[in-house]
Amino acid sequence: MNLENKKLELDAFRSTRQDVLKQWPTGRDVDFEEAVSYQKRIPAGKRFNGKLAEAVEKGITLIQPRAGVALPQEHIRLLRYLETEGEADLLPTTIDSYTRHNRYEEAEKGIRESRTEGRSLLNGFPAVNHGVAICREVTESVSLPVQVRHGTPDARLLAEITIAGGFTSYEGGGISYNIPYSKNISLERTLLDWQYVDRLMGLYEEAGVSINREPFGPLTGTLVPPCISHSVAILESLLAAEQGVKNLTVGYGQCGNLLQDVAAIRSLKSLTREYLTRFGYGDVTVTTVFHQWMGGFPQDEAKAFGVISWGAAAATLAGATKVIVKTPHEALGVPTMEANAQGLRATKQVTAMLRDQRLQRTPELIGEMEMIAAETRCILDRTLELGEGDWAKGTVRAFQAGIIDIPFAPSRSNAGKALPARDNTGAIRFLDFGALPFDEDIMAFHRDKIEDRAKKEGRAASFQMVIDDVYAIGKGFLVGRPKQNG
Amino acid sequence: MNLENKKLELDAFRSTRQDVLKQWPTGRDVDFEEAVSYQKRIPAGKRFNGKLAEAVEKGITLIQPRAGVALPQEHIRLLRYLETEGEADLLPTTIDSYTRHNRYEEAEKGIRESRTEGRSLLNGFPAVNHGVAICREVTESVSLPVQVRHGTPDARLLAEITIAGGFTSYEGGGISYNIPYSKNISLERTLLDWQYVDRLMGLYEEAGVSINREPFGPLTGTLVPPCISHSVAILESLLAAEQGVKNLTVGYGQCGNLLQDVAAIRSLKSLTREYLTRFGYGDVTVTTVFHQWMGGFPQDEAKAFGVISWGAAAATLAGATKVIVKTPHEALGVPTMEANAQGLRATKQVTAMLRDQRLQRTPELIGEMEMIAAETRCILDRTLELGEGDWAKGTVRAFQAGIIDIPFAPSRSNAGKALPARDNTGAIRFLDFGALPFDEDIMAFHRDKIEDRAKKEGRAASFQMVIDDVYAIGKGFLVGRPKQNG
Amino acid sequence: MNEKTLILGVIGADVHAVGNRILEYAFRQAGFRVVNLGVMVQQEEYISAALETAADAILVSSLYGHGEMDCRGLRQKCEEAGLEGILMYVGGNLVVGKQEFHEVEMKFRAMGFDRVYPPGTAPDTAIEDLQRDLGVV
Amino acid sequence: MNEKTLILGVIGADVHAVGNRILEYAFRQAGFRVVNLGVMVQQEEYISAALETAADAILVSSLYGHGEMDCRGLRQKCEEAGLEGILMYVGGNLVVGKQEFHEVEMKFRAMGFDRVYPPGTAPDTAIEDLQRDLGVV
Numbered sequence A, B: 001m002n003l004e005n006k007k008l009e010l011d012a013f014r015s016t017r018q019d020v021l022k023q024w025p026t027g028r029d030v031d032f033e034e035a036v037s038y039q040k041r042i043p044a045g046k047r048f049n050g051k052l053a054e055a056v057e058k059g060i061t062l063i064q065p066r067a068g069v070a071l072p073q074e075h076i077r078l079l080r081y082l083e084t085e086g087e088a089d090l091l092p093t094t095i096d097s098y099t100r101h102n103r104y105e106e107a108e109k110g111i112r113e114s115r116t117e118g119r120s121l122l123n124g125f126p127a128v129n130h131g132v133a134i135c136r137e138v139t140e141s142v143s144l145p146v147q148v149r150h151g152t153p154d155a156r157l158l159a160e161i162t163i164a165g166g167f168t169s170y171e172g173g174g175i176s177y178n179i180p181y182s183k184n185i186s187l188e189r190t191l192l193d194w195q196y197v198d199r200l201m202g203l204y205e206e207a208g209v210s211i212n213r214e215p216f217g218p219l220t221g222t223l224v225p226p227c228i229s230h231s232v233a234i235l236e237s238l239l240a241a242e243q244g245v246k247n248l249t250v251g252y253g254q255c256g257n258l259l260q261d262v263a264a265i266r267s268l269k270s271l272t273r274e275y276l277t278r279f280g281y282g283d284v285t286v287t288t289v290f291h292q293w294m295g296g297f298p299q300d301e302a303k304a305f306g307v308i309s310w311g312a313a314a315a316t317l318a319g320a321t322k323v324i325v326k327t328p329h330e331a332l333g334v335p336t337m338e339a340n341a342q343g344l345r346a347t348k349q350v351t352a353m354l355r356d357q358r359l360q361r362t363p364e365l366i367g368e369m370e371m372i373a374a375e376t377r378c379i380l381d382r383t384l385e386l387g388e389g390d391w392a393k394g395t396v397r398a399f400q401a402g403i404i405d406i407p408f409a410p411s412r413s414n415a416g417k418a419l420p421a422r423d424n425t426g427a428i429r430f431l432d433f434g435a436l437p438f439d440e441d442i443m444a445f446h447r448d449k450i451e452d453r454a455k456k457e458g459r460a461a462s463f464q465m466v467i468d469d470v471y472a473i474g475k476g477f478l479v480g481r482p483k484q485n486g
Numbered sequence C, D: 001m002n003e004k005t006l007i008l009g010v011i012g013a014d015v016h017a018v019g020n021r022i023l024e025y026a027f028r029q030a031g032f033r034v035v036n037l038g039v040m041v042q043q044e045e046y047i048s049a050a051l052e053t054a055a056d057a058i059l060v061s062s063l064y065g066h067g068e069m070d071c072r073g074l075r076q077k078c079e080e081a082g083l084e085g086i087l088m089y090v091g092g093n094l095v096v097g098k099q100e101f102h103e104v105e106m107k108f109r110a111m112g113f114d115r116v117y118p119p120g121t122a123p124d125t126a127i128e129d130l131q132r133d134l135g136v137v
């Protein structure tokens, strides 16, 4: 492996491609030239980039669900329902977990069993097994743009098939679809594989077909401080841009503290633009996606509606371009299409009601944005240093050194030393910095915040505090206070 | 009728009382001395004043439903359910519409028919017909404080029976339960009748039993600008305080624009305190109640959850002492107890998650508060002038002159000339001032705001705009824009 | 003149005034002559207003849930007063609670209403029906 | 020493790591010896870890919905490997979608699990059950 942040040579790309398309029989139906002309026939209103640009212009926040089932006809029915009954603005196709791990045989088994049992035994749509033609059937049978949402470390074949299949946006990245989504896969490997994916999108772009790319913002979804997800989003943006990607949507998972959430979305956009421009990719379009709370949900549906609606409100007050919507079934299982549409409609009501409102810029908000920016710069600058000027190499070394450290990530490539906890207002701070490269001011800021909370709760800051915070929203709170403080 | 804002003489009160208690046979079971000693045995944790004070101290927002059915055992079951399954902090007993209009015979018929049909044919609990003993059974069978919520212009007998029946808070007022709730009843009449009610609470207070009083804030619930409801709340507070009431909760119905809603709750509290102190009632405790959107709701339950949750968020970010909760059935009919509990749980999730967050004070927020204060002072000062120093007389004359004018009120005592409409951010402004006594600055402010909206929508401001706003939340928006602007 | 006259009002002890005000506005815009009795209207008031103005239809609203009790006998009283076969609509939130609309409709049809409308019916729906039922374009 | 040994892991292609980390912490706090295999654990890994450490129980988590397919045959493989009658619990979000828990429980009991836990079960519940089933206080 010879990882560097450089646009892949066409020859190398082509030779890899031959192998990729052989990973599963459906690969042979991919024909790039034909796919380009197919993509060009997709009307503008059904393309991600167009729809996102329109939202930016109108100043509105679009809503998008997650959804995917094993069988094509059921999947089409599901998407149509979310379009008409859910009033979705953008559609997804969520890929099942076997496909995510390239276990196509198991996915095949899942498809078969789903057929016999008459219900989906897969937690998503196995797009690779279904192949290009069926993907086209899916994207053609709805009137909204459709995105591939997954969590696949090696997503090359999936990309080839789905983009040829008419999807106009592709989620993921070499970091964000590795560290939270796998255990043993090396970061070099996934960064290389995602260079392939991004180069593929770059080739489409060069052929006149703009595919939207979306690094996965929420990571583990569990108490991820903004500077961590921002660093990952910006790194993946830089890496994607180098491969020729021109349309990026950077993401962030809701924390629950309004000030921090708004500061996060706004700083995410400006920091991403800043780094892209600074490193020569000023022509890339950047939009934002806000994920409604991605951690553990309350089981009660009414309470889940409360969490969903508050996420919708924060997204809109922040001015995010789109919001990814949870459902009242979140804590229990993959939602029925009805539950999915309910989450969407609750969200639609709130985003539409608040469309003309934004959170005011206050000194506190600006302070929060500056803190996030300072933290993110510490991480990114050190990453570039470690990479000796190469963002890809830097990324690998930064993870090795714990310079980037994602809380609760299962991957062995992740240090797992940094520990987050909420402060007295529910904003997520660091209780343990691990090896994060922060300066003394930043560390003092976090220590004070955590100290204030510890004082208020009359206990020392410890892992128990982290656990309490992990459970808190599921139990109806934001900050996991000890009982007596209830 | 000789209305003046003066504490009722005990003799006069007592002689009126004899008549009041004769209005319906159950009146004879009221014995003030016995009721006082009964009330004194109610534990502190089950009293409104205590629970509200605790909320102020903890800085949390309590949640309270509306609920009432015809038959005692069903009503008890309903309240218990809202306590346990709804996680309510405070309980209500909503009174049916026949009782509200003192039509006890019809209420009796409603009780009988409800018995035969096995479902409630009344839209509330007919407390007068049921009498003191059954009210006590109700208040004793739950462990939370219970309030009477109604809409009764002449609520004297209802007050006598329910306070003797163990309720510790009483909603309403001579203005707020007349103008939005009746057509032909004179304002003098209801102000006099509510002097009686307030004097009764004053007598309990003097006997050592503190009963919480809550003027009804939302009025018609439909596009009521804050200065109108603030003026009414402050007038009723002054009138109640004169009769010896010491514990007041002033209310406001959500508009939907966060800045205006927060400004409204904060200015409501400070203005009420200011006027009470200025006029010699500095010892009265003032808390606030925020009503989730009181106008037309969306029929879809998921969308209704969105409206409910956004109301919960605004209440908490504003720092209201309590929030009155709507249900997912709002647009359709009196909710089942399950739907009622769902509205509560969604609200609980949001108020608890946001308990440590407040909207920051920005120049815009302060500006909004100052505007509300200026408008309210114009109205109140002119009212006092018209009353030649007497708030009660002033109130009557102010309504006659359209100095106070409640949008959409059915009462003939209301001018009905002023027209509200939303501005471009959804804040409620005046499109027509009627005879409201605003100075030129205030009027220019409103005109500009409405003009901005008209410009954005490419149409002239007219009654059509008001209609569009009335329907807007039900249709999923806050501002009722013409279709093409959607 | 071909103008049709409608009697409008919210029945019983019901004070919901907003929809009533909008209906009046919408019916006028649509070219009807509207006699709006406002809220808290008794059965007798509808009838005498209809007699006085030779009205073509009576439109009853009930929002607060007691509609079932308030509306009973209105048709009979109309007949007795000489308003045989006058067109009678009813709409709003007619019963207490969220109920299967079909049943509600049957109940009010049995009381003699020609058309029964579910919660949140738009004025336009009623205007179209009126035009059809009264034979105006 | 009376310490009981537990094998912990999230089965299949499942990467949900949060609950696993908390379970490890809670079981240790409760005095158990914990061998945590983390996420993405294959059936064989549970078995060899249990054999190596002479474990008293295997605790399987499955959150992502494929539990039904991933867990099949684990009991048989245990028996074959000589882990006859080893205590086996399973918990998490075991199937795809919100399903009647009783049926899910029956399904996993039929696969040979001694106890089956619904979504969101608190660690304390499992700790009490372990103490009872393993005869510790």
Ligand code: B12
Pocket (backbone or CB within 6 Å): A066, A094, A096, A097, A100, A123, A124, A150, A151, A180, A181, A218, A219, A220, A221, A222, A294, A295, A296, A297, A298, A329, A330, A331, A332, A333, A334, A335, A408, A409, A410, A470, D013, D014, D015, D016, D017, D018, D019, D020, D022, D023, D059, D060, D061, D062, D063, D064, D065, D066, D089, D090, D091, D092, D093, D094, D095, D096, D097, D098, D117, D118, D119, D120, D121, D122, D123, D126
């Ligand atoms: C955070 C999260 C993620 C993160 C995980 C990050 C990470 N690496 O850990 C990310 C975003 C990466 C993710 C990905 C996916 N997720 Co996910 N995720 C969640 C979520 C929101 C919270 C999980 C969590 O951390 N909870 C907090 C911990 C403390 O609780 P817990 O995990 O439930 O564990 C506790 C108990 O269950 C119990 N327990 C667990 N196991 C056992 C075993 C025994 C024996 C006992 C006694 C108790 C016990 O004790 C634990 C500690 O208290 C849940 C929904 C929810 N619960 O709200 C969905 C959920 C589990 N995910 C789901 C799915 C489908 C996925 C994806 C396939 C697709 C997607 N939606 O993106 C991928 C799968 C990736 C993969 N291959 O596994 C589904 C599973 C559906 C189903 N079973 O029907 C859920 C339920 C959401 C949903 N309703 O759709 N997810």
Ligand code: B12
Pocket (backbone or CB within 6 Å): B066, B094, B096, B097, B100, B123, B124, B150, B151, B180, B181, B218, B219, B220, B221, B222, B294, B295, B296, B297, B298, B329, B330, B331, B332, B333, B334, B335, B408, B409, B410, B470, C013, C014, C015, C016, C017, C018, C019, C020, C022, C023, C059, C060, C061, C062, C063, C064, C065, C066, C089, C090, C091, C092, C093, C094, C095, C096, C097, C098, C117, C118, C119, C120, C121, C122, C123, C126
């Ligand atoms: C605003 C409101 C109030 C205000 C009314 C102010 C006023 N004086 O006008 C206040 C706060 C005072 C109030 C009081 C009460 N209300 Co109220 N109120 C509402 C609310 C939220 C909106 C009503 C509204 O203005 N809608 C907007 C207008 C434009 O729509 P509309 O009224 O539905 O009318 C339209 C259509 O229905 C249709 N229509 C109406 N009539 C007819 C007739 C015909 C022939 C046709 C074709 C069409 C038609 O056209 C209209 C215009 O588009 C509704 C719930 C909802 N809809 O969201 C509850 C609601 C009507 N109220 C209700 C109740 C119970 C009460 C109270 C008894 C108790 C309480 N909850 O406080 C009191 C009753 C007082 C009384 N004696 O009448 C219930 C009725 C329950 C039921 N039927 O099962 C409702 C449904 C709320 C609920 N789910 O509990 N209320």
